Amino acid sequence: MKRTTLPACATFVLIATATLLSALPFQAGAQQRSVRGWADGPYQVKGTGGAQSLLFEWKFLDVYCIDMPPLRPARDVVHGTLGGGAISFYRLRYENDLSAYVVTSTVPKDRSPADEYRILLQHEYDTARAVAAVASAERYRVDTGTSSFGPTVRMRLLNLGDDDPDEPFPVARPLLNAPE
Numbered sequence: 001m002k003r004t005t006l007p008a009c010a011t012f013v014l015i016a017t018a019t020l021l022s023a024l025p026f027q028a029g030a031q032q033r034s035v036r037g038w039a040d041g042p043y044q045v046k047g048t049g050g051a052q053s054l055l056f057e058w059k060f061l062d063v064y065c066i067d068m069p070p071l072r073p074a075r076d077v078v079h080g081t082l083g084g085g086a087i088s089f090y091r092l093r094y095e096n097d098l099s100a101y102v103v104t105s106t107v108p109k110d111r112s113p114a115d116e117y118r119i120l121l122q123h124e125y126d127t128a129r130a131v132a133a134v135a136s137a138e139r140y141r142v143d144t145g146t147s148s149f150g151p152t153v154r155m156r157l158l159n160l161g162d163d164d165p166d167e168p169f170p171v172a173r174p175l176l177n178a179p180e
């Protein structure tokens with residue numbers, strides 16, 4: 001992993017690519033589209049002193065930006081692209097192991113954003129049914145909501161396995177084979 005430490009007087013903005021949320025794979029028997037391997041990165045950025053605030057503000061190629069809540073001091077940010085550069089990954093790790101993720105991808109040329117959302121939602125419902133068939137329905141719950149970006153798919157997952165460095169959470173979501 002490439003590491004960068006921002007000095008207290010840093011005045012630049014780190015950039016990652018992104019446009020629109022797309023289907024993400026799952027590792028428990030459901031159909032899976034592999035995005036294994038980093039196209040660019042992963043880069044680890046640590047802020048010191050006054051640069052802490054830069055870790056909470058992230059721009060994605062001037063398409064949009066996010067402001068993460070400064071709930072606690074930030075430990076670091078990991079960012080990069082996967083899936084041949086089509087998937088942008090951002091993880092902010094706070095102190096005490098709390099993390100926030102933003103993962104986005106481009107919509108394939110032959111699909112509209114509405115088509116891609118419908119496919120994503122169906123994929124997550126299918127995955128939830130597959131998990132419920134072999135474990136509790138509480139292990140993988142899916143519902144919908146709205147945001148300023150449009151409709152969203154919300155998921156709640158229990159008993160996640162270890163992160164794969166070449167296909168990190170939430171791009172891949174390995175479930176532990178654990179008793180309920």
